Amino acid sequence: MNSKILKTLEYGKIRSALQGLVNTAAGTDLVAKMQPSSDPDAVQTALDETADGASILRLAGGIPVPQLENIDPALRRVDIGAMLNGRELAAIGRVLKTVSAVDKFLNDLNERLELRRVYDLQQQLTALPALERRLGTAVDEDGSLTDEASPELHGIRQAVKNLEGEIRSRMENYTHGSSSKYLSDPIITIRDDRYVIPVKAEYRGQFGGVVHDQSASGQTLFIEPQAIVEMNNRLRQAQLEEQAEIERLLAELTNEVAPYTRELRNNNQVLGHFDFINAKARYAKNIKATEPEVSAENHVDLIEARHPLIDRHKVVANTITLGADYQAIVVTGPNTGGKTITLKTLGLLQLMGQSGLFIPAEAGSVIGVYSNVFADIGDEQSIEQSLSTFSAHMKTIVEILDAMDDHALILFDELGAGTDPQEGAALAIAILDAVGAAGAQVVASTHYPELKLYGYNTPGTINASMEFDAATLQPTYRLLIGVPGRSNAFDISQRLGLDPTIVTAAKSLIADDSHELNNMISDLEAQRKAAETEYLETRHQLKEAQDLHDQLQKAYEEFFQERERQMDAAKDRANEIVDKAQTKAGKIVKNLRQMQLQSGTNVKENQLIEATTELKNLHQEKAKPKNRILRQAKNKQALHRGDTVKVLAYDQTGELLKQVDDKHWEVQVGIMRMTLATNEIEKVQPEKSQTPKRRVTVVKGATGPSTKLDLRGQRYEEAMTNLDQYIDAALLAGYAQVTIVHGLGTGAIRNGVTQYLQRNRQVKKFGFAPQNAGGSGATIVQFK
Structure with missing residues (x-):
């Protein structure tokens, strides 16, 4: 791709945005070298890697690649036989720790997320656990060697520490005793790596020893007292031994690194590649980008x-x-x-x-x-x-x-x-x-x-x-x-106040074909706007139809699943009843046989009748539906002598005197008596006195789910399903607050719980539990 187009289209600003999102020197180098490719396979591979990074970022917060220095210069020095310093060894140790952490992270992720390219890149990493442990034990993060680097170094440093303690204890006699009056300040300080005290110049002969320095005014001399000289000599000797041991250990550690420079160099590049993938994914999230x-x-x-x-x-x-x-x-x-x-x-x-x-x-x-x-x-x-x-x-x-x-x-x-x-x-x-x-x-x-x-x-x-x-x-x-x-010059000019005669004169100077072209364009614009309006309306109707279809499909699936569940439950219940009936029947037959064997004769008729009755009793009759409301309504409509009725034909009320036959009643309406068919009259309910009734609330005992749900040890999909079911049950039970225990782990389930609670409209608020109740390993949820 020509470099001029990159400058013209400000491609460098895209690179700069990515540079702010990488953590490693190798990742920074990859961003700097990023170029558009004209190879379709290379383009698709790079997009696949970005898609993997976006999936990992969404599910697990990205590949765990921390800030790493470039170890290539150090490895080149090893290749030519140079000795590494502590900072270089610490940088190599951080790379090895990151390799182990990334490898474990991707192994765990492999169980629940399918990726296109990242797992192939993972195979290029080389774990060196022995070297990682050695560097981790011997070298601190700042590059200094630890006391555990070797037993000799530990012993020397202990001797140095003891000597320093003795020297300070001895010199405190000068700073706090009667000799303190000869000092400019009652302090202990160091000059030329030796402990000294600040003595007033006129009292230089009080302590003897060696003068190592003096103040700018010459009024203060920094003197190593004669009584301390030998102790300082031993301390200096111990410090030289410490430095020699450090040099020996650095050489030893460098020799341990030397056989693996190729693997370390490759690890550094692969981690930089992962860092580059992370940066591309984060940039896509920042600008709301999608995969093309x-x-x-x-x-x-x-x-x-x-x-x-x-x-x-x-x-x-x-x-x-x-x-x-x-x-x-x-x-x-x-x-x-x-x-x-x-x-x-x-x-x-x-x-x-x-x-x-x-x-x-x-x-x-x-x-x-x-x-x-x-x-x-x-x-x-x-x-x-x-x-x-x-x-x-x-x-x-x-x-x-x-x-x-x-x-x-x-x-x-x-x-x-x-x-x-x-x-x-x-x-x-x-x-x-x-x-x-x-x-x-x-x-x-x-x-x-x-x-x-x-x-x-x-x-x-x-x-x-x-x-x-x-x-x-x-x-x-x-x-x-x-x-x-x-x-739009004519329209704009006229709207801005130009004299219409001038506009008309200008239009007359334009050729007819130009007018026709502008009219054609105007017609096209009108047609486009009409088509766009119709398209948007059609899209809206299609969306509504699709939503309705989805709802019906979901309802059908739920109905089908519930029907199958009810059928399975009924079958289980039926099998349970049959099993119990067979057990009881077996006991009855066994008793009959024992009676026959004990008596030696045939079983008596009354005994057979009793056994038969017991067998019949095993059949469980279905309870007949008790439609009390329907029966009450029917009773209310039943006609009885003395009932008040309405004569439908005359819209008058009367009183039932007697029933003539199944379909006729004699009715007294005012001073008239008449015989009417049952379908010509309607029973009128008497008005009830408006006596206030006392409301009685019946509280039934209920059982519900626990107020705590434990998701630890579950796979992500299983945990999300259990969470959804538990929240529904808690809402039905009327709980005001529940606790979700998800643990720490990789954070995937915790992130899933957070995303679910953010989407649930019934959740009022949620947050991590107090430290004494689980801390960030548990979430307390309050419902509306």
Whole structure:
């Protein structure tokens, strides 16, 4: 990929964003070397790695790669026989610890997450447990050797410590005793690695010994008392022995590292690769990017694509398609309408995708794999080279035409601008013809109306424009593919107050074919807006239908599962009853046989009857449904002598005197007696006295689940299922608060619990338990 396009499209800012997300020197080097690739297999491999990183980041917070220094210089020194210092050995030890930690992390992850590439990279790691333990025991994080590095070093340091204690104890006699009056300050200090005391110059003869230093004024001498000289000599000797032992140990540890420089160098690179994958995943999360599909035919379909370097809350997303139905797009429209940023968005997202990065576009977007991306964007006029704007553009275009091939993507901004409009339009058309003949894909922005007709008449070419809102006189920055842009100069001028006669005069100077073109564009815009409205309405209806279908499908599955569960439960109950019945029947038959054997005669008739009765009693009759409400309602409608009824034909009430037959009653209505059919009268309920009743609340004993759920030791999917069922049970039981015990572990189940509780609308709040109740290994949940 040519370096000029990387600068033009600000690819370096993408690299800078990634640099802030890596932890290792090797990862930093990989980011610096990151380049778009023209190999489809390499592009797909890099995207697979980013997808793995995104999955691990979402589920487990990323691959655990801490900050690591570059150990390559140290390993090169080992290869030439040099001795490593403590800091270099500590850095190698950290790499080995990280290898073990990452290997264990990925082994645990392998049980619950399927990845595309990371497990293959894991196989390239080489664990060196013996060397890791040796360096971990002998070298501290800051590079100093520990007392456990060797028994000799431990003994020497103990002797040094004892000697220092003796010297300080001895010298405290000078600082706290009667001799303190001869001191400038009652302190013990060090000069030339020897313990001394600050003595006033006039009392230098009081202590004897050696003067090691004096103050700037000469009033204070730093003297090593004669009584301490021998002890300081022994301390210095012990310190030299310590240094010699340290040098010996550093050489020994370097020799232990030497056989594994190749493995260590490879481990360093693999950990850097993991760090690079982490950074790509984090960057994708930061800009809300998704994984694009890769088209071998260079069919580009960027859905709701956003420029990654513009605030995503402000940038306008556009859908850009190229390569399938057309290989050239001619974009027209007013200045500041968004043409340039649209070209840059297409180019930069292609560079990102071909570098293995996710792109800021909706899921399902497709990128191509171009052999090269070229762009003529911006004003590159140069005073030093005496290049005008047109000359600078033309120089760049010539370079592009010489270097392009049939798998290239070319972006032209304001093609043909900077010269006579008629000649510029002709040059632009000729350049687009040359690009089309070469088979490259091209997107060009222009102001020339001639190119609108070119886009309409040329096969494989389509017009596009940046939408302009004539009502507000503002661009919307939306790309409209299939609709050429039209001039809004007349409308804008008239809205801004220009005399209508002047506008009319200007319109009369425009050729008829230009008016027809503008009218055609207006009609296309109206049709597009109508189609867009209809499309959005159809999408809304389709979504509602899909939601309803999903709900019905879920309800059907739940019904089917419940039916199967009830059937299984009924079968289990039936089998249990049959087993009990068979056991009882067996006992009865056994008793009959024993009676027959004991009596020696046939069993008596009454005994057989009793046994038969016992067997019949084994049959459990189903309880008849007691529809008390239905029976009560029926009783209320039953007619009895003396009941008050309503005569339906006359809408009058009367009293039942007697029942004539099954279907007729004699009724007294006022002073009249009449015989009426049962279906002609209706019983009227007497009004009840409005005596207030006392409400009685019956509280039944209930049992529910425990207020604590323990998920430790469970697999992730099992834990999430049990959590969902337990929360439902706790809500049904009316609990106000429960405790979820998930432990620490890798944090996967804890993260899953947190995500589930955040989604559950019945949860009021939740947080980690107090330290004496489990701390971050348990979560307390309060319900609404």
